Amino acid sequence: MAHPSLLGFQDAASPVMEELLHFHDHALMIVFLISALVLYIIVAMVTTKLTNKFILDSQEIEIIWTLLPAIILILIALPSLRILYLMDEINDPHxxxxxxxxxxxxxxxxxxxxxxxxxxxxxxxxxxxxxxxxxxxxxxxxxxxxxxxxxxxxxxxxxxxxxxxxxxxxxxxxxxxxxxxxxxxxxxxxxxxxxxxxxxxxxxxxxxxxxxxxxxxxxxxxxxxxxxxxx
CATH class of the missing domain: 2.60.40.420 (Cupredoxins -  blue copper proteins)
Incomplete structure (x- = not known):
C-alpha cells in the first residue's frame, strides 16, 4: 500500500510485479551510467582540452558510438520482452x-x-x-x-x-x-x-x-x- 514519503513502487504482491521491479532497477542503472558518462564528457570538454583530434576525428570513436547504443538497446529489450510474454501467458487459470x-x-x-x-x-x-x-x-x-x-x-x-x-x-x-x-x-x-x-x-x-x-x-x-x- 502506498504511504506518505514513499519514494519507490508499492511492495510487490505477485511474481510479475517482482519481475517488473527488477527490470525497473536494471533499466534505471543503465540510464544512470549513460547520464554519468555524458556528464563527465561535458564537464571534461568545458574544463579541459578534451576536444582534440582523437575525439573529433576518430574512426574508433565512431565505431564505439554506433555499437554502444545497439548493445544498450539489446540489454533493455531482452528482459522487457521476457516480462511482456510472462504477463500475456495464461495457463490453466484456477x-x-x-x-x-x-x-x-x-x-x-x-x-x-x-x-x-x-x-x-x-x-x-x-x-x-x-x-x-x-x-x-x-x-x-x-x-x-x-x-x-x-x-x-x-x-x-x-x-x-x-x-x-x-x-x-x-x-x-x-x-x-x-x-x-x-x-x-x-x-x-x-x-x-x-x-x-x-x-x-x-x-x-x-x-x-x-x-x-x-x-x-x-x-x-x-x-x-x-x-x-x-x-
Missing amino acids: LTIKALAPHQWYWSYEYTDYEDLGFDSYMIPTEDLTPGQFRLLEADHRMVIPIESPIRILVSADDVLHSWAVPSLGVKMDAVPGRLNQTAFITSRPGVFYGQCSEICGANHSFMPIVVEAVPLEHFENWSSLMLEDA
Whole structure:
C-alpha cells in the first residue's frame, strides 16, 4: 500500500510485479551510467582540452558510438520482452472473474466458475468510512481471491473507456466497450491491495476504486459459500 514519503513502487504482491521491479532497477542503472558518462564528457570538454583530434576525428570513436547504443538497446529489450510474454501467458487459470464497468462509475464482478456469484462494487463515501479505512480507495464489496492461484480477469465496459489496474499486482488492463480483454496474475501473499480506474473516463474518474483481497483457499471457500447463500 502506498504511504506518505514513499519514494519507490508499492511492495510487490505477485511474481510479475517482482519481475517488473527488477527490470525497473536494471533499466534505471543503465540510464544512470549513460547520464554519468555524458556528464563527465561535458564537464571534461568545458574544463579541459578534451576536444582534440582523437575525439573529433576518430574512426574508433565512431565505431564505439554506433555499437554502444545497439548493445544498450539489446540489454533493455531482452528482459522487457521476457516480462511482456510472462504477463500475456495464461495457463490453466484456477478462477476466472469478469471485471465489468457497466455504467459510470463503479465496477461489477462476476465469478464465472459459480452460477450466481456476482456483485457491484461502489466506493464508500468519505462520511461512511470507519477508522483505518482509506479515503477514495475503499469499496463496499471487495474482490476476494485465493492466494497462490492463477486468476484470469476478463475486463470490459458498457459506456466509455475504463482501465482495471492494481499496482501491487502488476496488473493494468483497459476496459473497452464492445471488447473483452483478459489478463492474469498470481498473488504470492495474503493481503488487501488497492487500485483505481487508470483511464480518464469522466467527471468521477477517480471514484472507481478497486479492492482485491487475497486470502487462503479455505477462507475463500467460506466466503464464496456465504455469498451464494445470500444471493
